[in-house]
Amino acid sequence: MKNSQKNEIIRGKCIDISQDGKGIIKNGRDIIFCDGLFLDEEADVEILYSRAGVLFGKVKKLYSLSKDRIQPKCKICSSCGGCQYQQLKYDAQLHFKTNRVKNALKYIGKIDCDVLPCIGMDDPYYYRNKIQMPYGKDKKGNVYYGFYRQNTHEIIPIKECCIENKKAASILWDIKDLIKKHGIIIFNEDSGKGVLRYVLIRTSYHYDELMVVLVVSRINFPGQRNFINDLTKIHPEITSVVANENPRFTNVILGEKEKVLFGKSKIKDSILGLTFEISASSFYQVNPIQVEVLYSKALDLIDIKKEQVVLDAYAGVGTIGMIASKNAKKVISVEINESAHKNAIENAKRNNITNMEFYCDDAGKFITNYEGQIDIVIMDPPRKGSDHAFISSVMGMNINNVIYISCDPETLARDLNEFSSKYEVRYVQPVDMFPMTSHVECITLLCRK
Numbered sequence: 001m002k003n004s005q006k007n008e009i010i011r012g013k014c015i016d017i018s019q020d021g022k023g024i025i026k027n028g029r030d031i032i033f034c035d036g037l038f039l040d041e042e043a044d045v046e047i048l049y050s051r052a053g054v055l056f057g058k059v060k061k062l063y064s065l066s067k068d069r070i071q072p073k074c075k076i077c078s079s080c081g082g083c084q085y086q087q088l089k090y091d092a093q094l095h096f097k098t099n100r101v102k103n104a105l106k107y108i109g110k111i112d113c114d115v116l117p118c119i120g121m122d123d124p125y126y127y128r129n130k131i132q133m134p135y136g137k138d139k140k141g142n143v144y145y146g147f148y149r150q151n152t153h154e155i156i157p158i159k160e161c162c163i164e165n166k167k168a169a170s171i172l173w174d175i176k177d178l179i180k181k182h183g184i185i186i187f188n189e190d191s192g193k194g195v196l197r198y199v200l201i202r203t204s205y206h207y208d209e210l211m212v213v214l215v216v217s218r219i220n221f222p223g224q225r226n227f228i229n230d231l232t233k234i235h236p237e238i239t240s241v242v243a244n245e246n247p248r249f250t251n252v253i254l255g256e257k258e259k260v261l262f263g264k265s266k267i268k269d270s271i272l273g274l275t276f277e278i279s280a281s282s283f284y285q286v287n288p289i290q291v292e293v294l295y296s297k298a299l300d301l302i303d304i305k306k307e308q309v310v311l312d313a314y315a316g317v318g319t320i321g322m323i324a325s326k327n328a329k330k331v332i333s334v335e336i337n338e339s340a341h342k343n344a345i346e347n348a349k350r351n352n353i354t355n356m357e358f359y360c361d362d363a364g365k366f367i368t369n370y371e372g373q374i375d376i377v378i379m380d381p382p383r384k385g386s387d388h389a390f391i392s393s394v395m396g397m398n399i400n401n402v403i404y405i406s407c408d409p410e411t412l413a414r415d416l417n418e419f420s421s422k423y424e425v426r427y428v429q430p431v432d433m434f435p436m437t438s439h440v441e442c443i444t445l446l447c448r449k
Contacts, residue, residue: 004030004047004055011063013042017096019104019410021084021438025057032057035150036078038066038088068092073125073162081150083163083436094118094432097440101409101430109413111420115428119293124435128286129269131164132200132215132253133172135179137186143176145199153189163436167210167237168201174234175199175212181230182223187216189249195221197246198253202267202278205288209267211240213280219245219259228261239263242280254281271295272323274351283316283340287433294405294431294441295320298378301427301445302401304328308375313363313390318344320378320405322353331356332374334366364389367397377402385411388418395422402446407433412442424449 004010004027012025014037023037025045032055034045042064045057072078072086085093097118105111121127133145136155144157160169179186179196187194200213212231224243232238241262246255258265258280266277269284272292278284285291298320304310304327312321315333317340325331333356335341341360348356359366363379364387377399379386385408394402402423406412409430416425427445434440 004028004032006047006049008047009060010045010047010057011042012045014039019100019438022056030055034059035081035084036087038069040064041066041069066092074158076147076156076158077162077436079149080147080156080158082147082161084438086162086436090120090124090435093124093435094120097430097432097438100438100440101412101428101442104409104413105416105425105428107413108410109417109420111413111416111425113425113428115430118430118432118440119290119297120432121289121435124432125162126164126166127289127435128164129203129205129288130200130284130286131161131168131172132198134198135176135186135196141180143179143186145172145176165201165203167203171201171210171212171231171235171238172199175231178227178230182227184221184223184227192217192249200244200253200280202280202284204267204269204278206270207268208237209239209269210237211242211267211278211280212238213242213244213254214261215244215246215253215255217245217247219243219257224261232262240265240267244280271319274319274322274347276317276319276347277343277350279343281339282343283337285319285433290431290433290441291319294433294443295323297429297431298403298405298443299324301443302376302403304376309373310376310378311367311374313367313377313379314381314386315344316340316380318347318356318358320380321356322348322351324378325353325355328355328376332370332372333358334361334363336360336362364393367393374399376400378405379403380405381411383408383411386415391415391418395419398448400448404444404446406442406444407439409440409442412444416444416446419446422449423447 010027014023016024022033025032034057043059044061047057068089077083077086102115135145146156146158185194187197198215202211243259245257266279310328310331312333315335321331321333423446426447429443431441
């Protein structure tokens with residue numbers, strides 16, 4: 001059978017959902033991935049491109065609808081690519097995420113264990129405490145903002161995003177008008193001319209604090225003072241405005257140089273009773289409701305005793321380690337990012353925590369050379385997972401319990417397979433930190449055999 005070609009239209013039935021939320025169609029020997037197509041739906045799909053022998057397409061016409069398909073709140077969710085599951089009932093989203101974890105453990109990790117149902121939210125909309133938007137200008141001079149169309153640098157204009165904090169929407173809208181009023185020039189990626197590139201907004205869940213970050217090509221720009229004065233008058237809820245300079249031609253949004261234009265350099269928020277300060281560039285969990293569920297579930301699995309030492313590996317700004325320190329003899333916090341490491345030290349001082357040690361180091365290198373006491377490991381690695389150096393060092397020590405918090409079921413399964421010679425998987429709990437998307441967080445308890 002001939003291979004499918006670009007621009008060809010294939011009629012097929014969705015037989016599965018990929019790990020990143022795309023519907024899967026088989027056409028002879030070809031596998032076709034398609035956004036916005038759900039299990040058992042039949043559709044005409046146009047082939048858009050091929051990558052590494054896999055075809056990608058878009059739905060041209062639907063012939064049958066999934067019983068779980070709904071009308072999405074957002075009109076552009078199928079275009080921007082940020083929300084893979086907005087057209088799907090929420091209980092069906094949770095079902096898919098639970099199955100994603102099960103399949104990863106079974107087929108990648110070769111691990112046979114129970115996986116608990118994914119814990120969802122009562123209200124799965126407007127949960128993100130951080131939003132970042134590129135701004136643009138059309139040929140008529142009209143300013144707009146939105147999200148980049150998937151795999152492009154074309155901005156899809158929006159007024160509101162259904163998973164972002166509601167406070168941000170009106171601020172972004174008014175910034176659009178103030179840009180025109182004060183003659184702020186939008187940065188042009190082709191020419192390299194202009195000033196404003198992105199607007200990033202961070203909101204506090206537990207405090208009345210909100211930060212606006214203007215990502216600009218140069219830190220001082222014409223009209224800056226009047227622009228800030230007007231913005232903070234219209235929105236008195238803003239407690240901080242920061243200019244972040246990023247003159248580079250890069251997909252990385254934030255640069256390294258910052259200047260406070262109004263208010264404070266940071267805002268504060270809290271998790272399970274502890275207070276954390278958040279700067280423009282700080283890593284901080286974007287779902288303030290579910291992070292408390294995640295950390296509570298994780299720490300409930302291990303009964304930390306006063307004589308025990310806990311290693312918080314890949315610690316970030318130290319959030320879960322500080323919560324664990326309430327019951328431990330000592331918590332050792334290890335984080336390779338220098339900025340996050342410094343934030344962790346500051347957060348410990350702010351919360352009067354004195355039984356923590358902080359190391360700016362690679363987790364694998366640190367534990368390989370560490371000769372002190374470690375009774376419990378809490379590890380929360382990035383999406384790429386852990387590494388052999390760290391895992392083999394943990395297995396070589398007399399550590400009874402490991403809590404592995406993962407944001408990627410596939411790398412989690414790979415790492416659990418390596419752990420499996422010395423550790424048994426006792427508990428797997430997915431948590432929906434990112435409703436409407438294909439992402440899923442997972443808590444795993446490993447007990448030494």
